[in-house]
Amino acid sequence: MLTDRQCEVLKLIVEKYIxxxxxxxxxxxxxxxxxxxxxxxxxxxxxEEAGLLEKTHTSSGRVPSENGYRYYVDHLMEPKKxxxxxxxxxxxxxxxxxxxxxDVIVKSLQVISDMTNYxxxxxxxxxxxxxxxxxxxxxxxxxxxxxxxxxxxxxVEHKNIRLQNVSLDEVKKTVNLINNLIAGTxxxxxxxxxxxxxxxxxxxxxxxxxxxxxxxxxxxxxxTNQEVNVVGKNKFLSQPEFSNxxxxxxxxxxxxxPELLHKIEEDDDNNxxxxxxxxxxxxxxxxVIKTKFKNGNQEGTLAIIGPKRMEYDRVVSMLEYMKENxxx
Amino acid sequence: MLTDRQCEVLKLIVEKYIxxxxxxxxxxxxxxxxxxxxxxxxxxxxxEEAGLLEKTHTSSGRVPSENGYRYYVDHLMEPKKxxxxxxxxxxxxxxxxxxxxxDVIVKSLQVISDMTNYxxxxxxxxxxxxxxxxxxxxxxxxxxxxxxxxxxxxxVEHKNIRLQNVSLDEVKKTVNLINNLIAGTxxxxxxxxxxxxxxxxxxxxxxxxxxxxxxxxxxxxxxTNQEVNVVGKNKFLSQPEFSNxxxxxxxxxxxxxPELLHKIEEDDDNNxxxxxxxxxxxxxxxxVIKTKFKNGNQEGTLAIIGPKRMEYDRVVSMLEYMKENxxx
DNA sequence: CACTAGCACTATTATTCTACGAGTGCTAAT
DNA sequence: ATTAGCACTCGTAGAATAATAGTGCTAGTG
Numbered sequence: 001m002l003t004d005r006q007c008e009v010l011k012l013i014v015e016k017y018i019x020x021x022x023x024x025x026x027x028x029x030x031x032x033x034x035x036x037x038x039x040x041x042x043x044x045x046x047x048e049e050a051g052l053l054e055k056t057h058t059s060s061g062r063v064p065s066e067n068g069y070r071y072y073v074d075h076l077m078e079p080k081k082x083x084x085x086x087x088x089x090x091x092x093x094x095x096x097x098x099x100x101x102x103d104v105i106v107k108s109l110q111v112i113s114d115m116t117n118y119x120x121x122x123x124x125x126x127x128x129x130x131x132x133x134x135x136x137x138x139x140x141x142x143x144x145x146x147x148x149x150x151x152x153x154x155x156v157e158h159k160n161i162r163l164q165n166v167s168l169d170e171v172k173k174t175v176n177l178i179n180n181l182i183a184g185t186x187x188x189x190x191x192x193x194x195x196x197x198x199x200x201x202x203x204x205x206x207x208x209x210x211x212x213x214x215x216x217x218x219x220x221x222x223x224t225n226q227e228v229n230v231v232g233k234n235k236f237l238s239q240p241e242f243s244n245x246x247x248x249x250x251x252x253x254x255x256x257x258p259e260l261l262h263k264i265e266e267d268d269d270n271n272x273x274x275x276x277x278x279x280x281x282x283x284x285x286x287x288v289i290k291t292k293f294k295n296g297n298q299e300g301t302l303a304i305i306g307p308k309r310m311e312y313d314r315v316v317s318m319l320e321y322m323k324e325n326x327x328x
Numbered sequence: 329m330l331t332d333r334q335c336e337v338l339k340l341i342v343e344k345y346i347x348x349x350x351x352x353x354x355x356x357x358x359x360x361x362x363x364x365x366x367x368x369x370x371x372x373x374x375x376e377e378a379g380l381l382e383k384t385h386t387s388s389g390r391v392p393s394e395n396g397y398r399y400y401v402d403h404l405m406e407p408k409k410x411x412x413x414x415x416x417x418x419x420x421x422x423x424x425x426x427x428x429x430x431d432v433i434v435k436s437l438q439v440i441s442d443m444t445n446y447x448x449x450x451x452x453x454x455x456x457x458x459x460x461x462x463x464x465x466x467x468x469x470x471x472x473x474x475x476x477x478x479x480x481x482x483x484v485e486h487k488n489i490r491l492q493n494v495s496l497d498e499v500k501k502t503v504n505l506i507n508n509l510i511a512g513t514x515x516x517x518x519x520x521x522x523x524x525x526x527x528x529x530x531x532x533x534x535x536x537x538x539x540x541x542x543x544x545x546x547x548x549x550x551x552t553n554q555e556v557n558v559v560g561k562n563k564f565l566s567q568p569e570f571s572n573x574x575x576x577x578x579x580x581x582x583x584x585x586p587e588l589l590h591k592i593e594e595d596d597d598n599n600x601x602x603x604x605x606x607x608x609x610x611x612x613x614x615x616v617i618k619t620k621f622k623n624g625n626q627e628g629t630l631a632i633i634g635p636k637r638m639e640y641d642r643v644v645s646m647l648e649y650m651k652e653n654x655x656x
Numbered sequence: 657c658a659c660t661a662g663c664a665c666t667a668t669t670a671t672t673c674t675a676c677g678a679g680t681g682c683t684a685a686t
Numbered sequence: 687a688t689t690a691g692c693a694c695t696c697g698t699a700g701a702a703t704a705a706t707a708g709t710g711c712t713a714g715t716g
Contacts, residue, residue, distance in 0.1 A: 353680085369680065372680090388678085389679060389680090
């Protein structure tokens with residue numbers, strides 16, 4: 001258990017280090033705290049003993065360890081009230097009546113990314129939660145057409161396909177069949193239903209039914225199984241701990257991987273959760289702060305991704321604010 | 329005018345430097361060329377005089393200047409036959425009958441990006457070349473719907489909109505009106521036509537016609553006026569001349585700017601064109617190699633973007649090969 | 657007993673110096 | 687016209703040095 005003063009010291013070190021990424025010495029802390037640097041040094045070595053602080057070398061100042069950040073986030077941090085200016089910027093986005101919710105979310109995350117210099121992410125609902133609402137086919141020219149898939153949550157995807165020797169009429173009939181028989185099915189089960197419910201029927205009256213079936217099969221099996229929107233990836237380039245190319249390469253390759261980002265959603269906690277360093281699964285120097293949101297049948301996850309040395313208090317408040325605004 | 333031997337020397341230096349980005353000394357060249365290093369040195373200083381070579385410091389080896397690369401590309405380079413392996417990889421993409429052309433192009437550019445370690449780009453046709461084919465509206469839930477716009481070239485965009493107190497019937501009528509009256513119009517003229525041809529009509533029978541008009545107006549005015557597809561941006565991270573973060577920042581910000589990339593298309597040359605260094609408008613160390621393609625009513629531009637120190641011969645052959653395959 | 661002043665010690669950083677090597681330019685000889 | 691030879695230049699790598707910011711520990715104080 002930590003004493004009050006140890007908490008104080010830890011808090012000061014974390015906040016100082018977040019402002020300016022250089023190891024913090026005892027003298028700096030003793031200025032703010034009403035005691036000598038020697039006393040602070042003793043407290044510091046206690047905190048190091050407890051695994052909350054680290055040294056970069058034997059005679060350097062202290063840096064928060066992963067556990068140090070953890071302790072700070074769980075026990076010491078007090079959410080920082082957003083500035084009026086920041087709130088105003090977000091409000092102008094939220095109050096735009098013309099925009100659909102999904103657009104509002106993306107726009108506001110852009111604003112947040114610019115205000116904080118961190119990367120932001122929206123994860124939409126997964127394909128097994130999206131139900132097929134309707135498909136549309138529009139012929140483009142001889143033998144080529146575009147298939148449009150719309151889900152009950154307003155997610156839209158399209159794919160251009162090529163068909164030889166299939167009449168438009170046959171295609172239209174198949175489309176009707178799909179809309180009548182399998183609308184309402186979760187997207188990731190549509191492929192299977194196509195095989196059992198549609199293929200046998202079109203087999204009877206469409207000459208090139210194999211081809212037609214395959215085309216639709218691919219449309220659904222290629223359906224993005226997760227809406228992912230990463231905003232401000234380049235913000236990492238201006239963070240000092242990511243000044244070497246290899247680190248950027250690993251982080252970018254992770255951020256480009258939707259399956260991996262998808263994992264952020266996995267836990268069932270609806271509140272704000274903080275994944276620090278190795279917990280982030282992205283890089284030991286990265287922190288992910290996320291929350292789920294739900295508004296009507298729209299649901300998903302918001303995340304802010306930045307260096308471990310992140311302005312936790314500010315980001316947590318912003319996410320809370322976002323969540324509140326989205327949910328009403 | 330350069331002598332034959334000077335050409336030889338320049339060619340060797342450029343090719344050596346492209347393989348390995350360290351300044352090339354006279355000794356290295358004299359090994360391949362049947363003459364002494366002193367002779368080579370004389371030729372080198374002539375080439376430097378002519379502005380085709382540069383030194384990094386008074387006693388360093390030579391590096392090609394921008395004009396040096398230019399001369400190499402225009403006069404010395406001989407297109408390099410693609411390896412069977414490379415061709416095979418691309419052929420498997422091109423021979424996939426199921427994919428629409430646009431998907432084939434993107435897929436093959438992914439392959440090229442991986443083979444070469446350069447970034448690739450497809451620019452589709454601009455919005456004034458795309459004609460409105462059809463719009464579709466699908467209601468999602470109370471007061472929200474998705475509008476889908478399809479162009480004659482199979483380009484599809486959608487937007488979720490919110491409408492209060494507008495009946496589905498009124499929306500459907502408006503959609504029919506648009507499909508009947510302004511299909512066939514270039515996308516970037518649709519907004520204007522909406523105002524003159526649709527607004528007056530719906531004004532008569534739709535209560536909330538302002539709102540409805542505004543919604544559609546925004547759908548078209550937000551239409552992406554240029555299809556841009558950048559593949560393998562991260563390849564720049566592994567190029568030695570882009571090992572410092574600031575350079576990466578400037579390059580990435582340019583590559584993220586569709587308007588700027590759009591400029592690549594601007595010249596009317598249908599053949600392969602090479603923009604070296606400052607000509608690339610991206611960065612002095614960047615080269616853009618591009619060509620236009622046309623297949624039926626699908627047309628656009630392909631580009632390969634990499635360091636100025638690019639394998640010009642290989643890339644030019646690949647682009648030629650791509651263009652040929654796309655155009656039939 | 658908690659605190660602190662003081663001091664020896666340690667690692668990093670910046671600076672300077674040195675030696676080395678790869679390269680050039682020029683001159684004189686072939 | 688070519689080339690061998692040599693003096694010269696500059697960048698790089700490594701070692702030595704000094705300065706600095708920090709620590710840990712000890713001993714003394716309220």
